[in-house]
Amino acid sequence: MPDRRGPRTPVDLGANVSLHAAMAYTARPVLELVDLRKSHGRTLALDGVSLRVGAGEIVGLLGPNGAGKSTLVSCTAGLLAADHGEVRLAFSGGVSGSPRDPAVRRQIGLAPQALALYDELSGAENLRFFAGLQGCAGPQLRARVDAALEFVGLSERREDRVKTYSGGMARRLNLAAALVHDPALLLLDEPTVGVDPQSRAHLLSNIEQLRAQGKAVLYTTHYMEEAQRICDRVAIIDHGQLLAVDRLDALLAGHAGKPQLVVEFEGERESIETDDPLATLNELAQGRAPLGFRVERPTLEQVFLQLTGRSLRE
């Protein structure tokens, strides 16, 4: 089991996060992005992004729509060529190089934001096709398809056409299609968009299992609660720039302020930032009885607000 907890890293609060922070993770790096820049016409989609993802690590890429997340994923998968910088991939067994190299590409699994599936084919047919393109054949292909369907809980619906699946089931199959060939690096682009809570929980559980299997996962999302739940490190991206990359607690401590204690008294409510909510509550309760209280923990929303000056949902 690889060490998932990298050292705390200093965060550069300037326009770009420091290279040191972004590259600080010390587990065997699978993916290394070095100073990536990419423009779409006059729009700068990526502006000097550097990031490293290690084996057995989930790195969340958090940012609003249009922040550059999908462009980053496309450059990583070799679908787009960066204008500047480098995408380095290194897998066990000595496979390394550019994502345009077919041998390297076999180690990458992509779950695009769109449901990239054939509605008129069954779940198993979809997976057989995608696994076949990845070079799987014969008994290995059958085993991989069975394992992927089992993994996402779709074995019982394997012969049903995708058009009969619910949105959540289709999302799970979308994930299965990304991992059916057993890649070492998974690029998951908003994999839970538009699914019900039950399917979302299933998907997040699946992704946590992938980490346990030693996969490197780059997980783009604009759902902060998901990033908080499953990501070992979170990278915040806006306008093509990585604003911060760190472990969740470090980001919260560095950018979200202290926990907020809210105490309600007869006719009034007090709200205080504090490192020690219990002690503060005791102090406030001297001489008057509180009607109720709650502690509001810092969130990534506050981190994003602090770093960008706007809400993630704006």
Add this chain to the structure above:
Amino acid sequence: MASATARAIAALISKDLRLLMRDRGAVFLTFAWPLVLASFFGALGPGFGAQLDDGDADRAAAMTVLIVDEDHSRASEALVAELDADPRVTLAPAELDTARERVRTGEHPAYVHIAAGFGAAPSVLEPTAASPAPGRAVELGVDPRRRSEAELLTNATQLAAWRALARGLPNADATAPIEAVEIEFQTVHAAVRGPVARPPSPYAVTFPQGIIWAVLACAATFAVSLVEERKRGTLLRLAVAPVSRLTILAGKAGACLVAIVVMQITLVLAAVIGFGVRPQSVGLLALALACTALGFVGVMTLLAVLGRRTHSAAGMSWAILMGMAMLGGGMLPLFLMPSWLQVAANASPVAWALIAIEGAVWRGSSLAEIAPACAGLLALGGVSLGVGARAVREL
């Protein structure tokens, strides 16, 4: 590496054909509709060549033969009646000169000439010392390139002659010789070939047109499917797989090619078996169909990269293909067009395909005559595929 690429292309082809077969609308448009069009318009008959009897479906596949009866004896009339009763043959009366001219111009495939004195000559059942062989003879006038029609007509005539003789004999089989009537072949070289030749049957025109519609439907269907893949994101997933963009395009083109070839074979078999169309050259027909298929597979790839959205791609594909079809004789047969329009039609790849296919089916064209059309189709396919491949690389 090569085998991996071949496996990937095979997987892509298999996937696309499976998707096609599961899309009822596409299956109908691609497979059933061209067959319906060819059969329906062929059955209408007028304007396409030989006139078929209205409502006589059993005669639909029959070959229309001109009959010249100069004897008008009981024997000749019995022969004509029996020949007319053969489901493979429909007789149309004519004078000898007219019959020869119509066969010469390709309007009819053959004529049967019963000369004066036919009934007076001894039959095979009345052998004489001077004439042990059949004394009665008929002349079959056929274009030598129409061997299949000649063979069919010979068999039908012999059978009709036997039936005519057997009318008066209760036990004719016991003494039946090999030939009931002597057949003299009169070779009639069609002087009029190529663009101004007349088709032997309506189906010889409508089935090539049906093939064209099937090809166009396949091209449009697969062009739209490639755009749909881009829209759905499956193309993105394919692009991440360790296969080149050209392999992806080859898979799509291969699936389109297979669908077109299957449809072409289906329509040709339906025309030959069900509607009596007799291609004058099977080899040239195969060449024409192959060039048509390859040409329009290339067009498909070009159409696929023109539209960014499914609806615009579908609209653009059909607009372009319909334009080609209307100008090129896919709707109105080329030989019925005004001469200036026939000249203009040469700009349409559909016309090239029709010239090649009709040339092999009924125009009696030589390889040299259909070669320019075939070369044009191959060049069109190559250029279109090249442009399409270039665009797919940039996906």
